Amino acid sequence: MPQQVRGVVARSKGAPVELTDIVIPDPGPGEVVVKVAACGVCHTDLHYREGGINDEFPFLLGHEAAGTVESIGAGVDTVEVGDFVILNWRAVCGRCRACKRGRPQYCFDTFNATRKMTLTDGTELTPALGIGAFVEKTLVHAGQCTKVDPEADPAVVGLLGCGVMAGIGAAVNTGGVSRGDSVAVIGCGGVGDAAIAGAKLVGATPIIAVDRDDTKLEWARELGATHTVNAAETDPVAAIQELTGGFGADVVIEAVGRPETYEQAFYARDLAGTVVLVGVPTPDMRLEMPLIDFFSRGGALKSSWYGDCLPERDFPMLVELYRQGRLPLEKFVTERIGLDQVEQAFHTMHGGKVLRSVVVL
Incomplete structure (x- = not known):
């Protein structure tokens, strides 16, 4: 059954974001629903709000996220319900010319979920970088989920989903x-x-x-x-x-x-x-x-591009180095905030006062 959750949406160019109700459909083939634990506030989210990426409003913002797989669609065999994952925007296809040449880190045709998250009135949302994670739960392609050590702090390792990995x-x-x-x-x-x-x-x-x-x-x-x-x-x-x-x-x-x-x-x-x-x-x-x-x-x-990373190769390795104390990822987390503080976090970002504000759910 579809679920109704709370999420942060940019409805129009330059307008303040708002916390509102979001409808999450059941996952289709190859898709998963992830219960979001934490999501970093990245400059890219601000670019979306300002219309600097495209004009496909309304946007469901957020993409530097970690959480737990809640449900899976048909044919998913790379993750299971209960897995702790970092979300990524490079779900390699395995078929494009880059992948066929053994360079999947440059994949030109990455996967996203095809079913749409919506507002309660049925308006389809465009998820930031195909993720949309300033929300209690989100729908993504299974390839956008990279399983990592569940003992890691989601507010810290979720940042590997974009800026820190880049x-x-x-x-x-x-x-x-x-x-x-x-x-x-x-x-x-x-x-x-x-x-x-x-x-x-x-x-x-x-x-x-x-x-x-x-x-x-x-x-x-x-x-x-x-x-x-x-x-x-x-x-x-x-x-x-x-x-x-x-x-x-x-x-x-x-x-x-x-x-x-x-x-x-x-x-x-x-x-x-x-x-x-x-x-x-x-x-x-x-x-x-x-x-x-x-x-x-x-x-x-x-x-x-995205640090020329291959998430399934790089994320687990970097999380392990963080767990060993060899990579101080925790120093990137300046503050932990709630979903209702994203707009203020954009202003704080403009002032150069943080490395990362992280939404914790």
């Missing part, structure tokens, strides 16, 4: 950071700090954090940065070069998504170094640089 993966998967590499991260919000944590995890040194906010730079130090640069006071390119023997960093990760910071990242890397773009630019942004510089500096320029 940052760690940008360093380790996309950037290929390894022991002894010099790394610079420009932009020290949740994603940038996760990249710093990932670089520390694999033994990079030095790890240079760049931001314009001293509070964020202090967070970066706590998560593994060996040096910090306040870009409001110091030329970050010159500072990174000075801290790397005059050469530049082996890997520079741009976690802002702006032309000026990407240009800084480009010139702050060593010859044949790597630049990773994980910050999300807006469609109107443009970059103008001398083409000869791209040729003469060599190396690699990469974009990182």
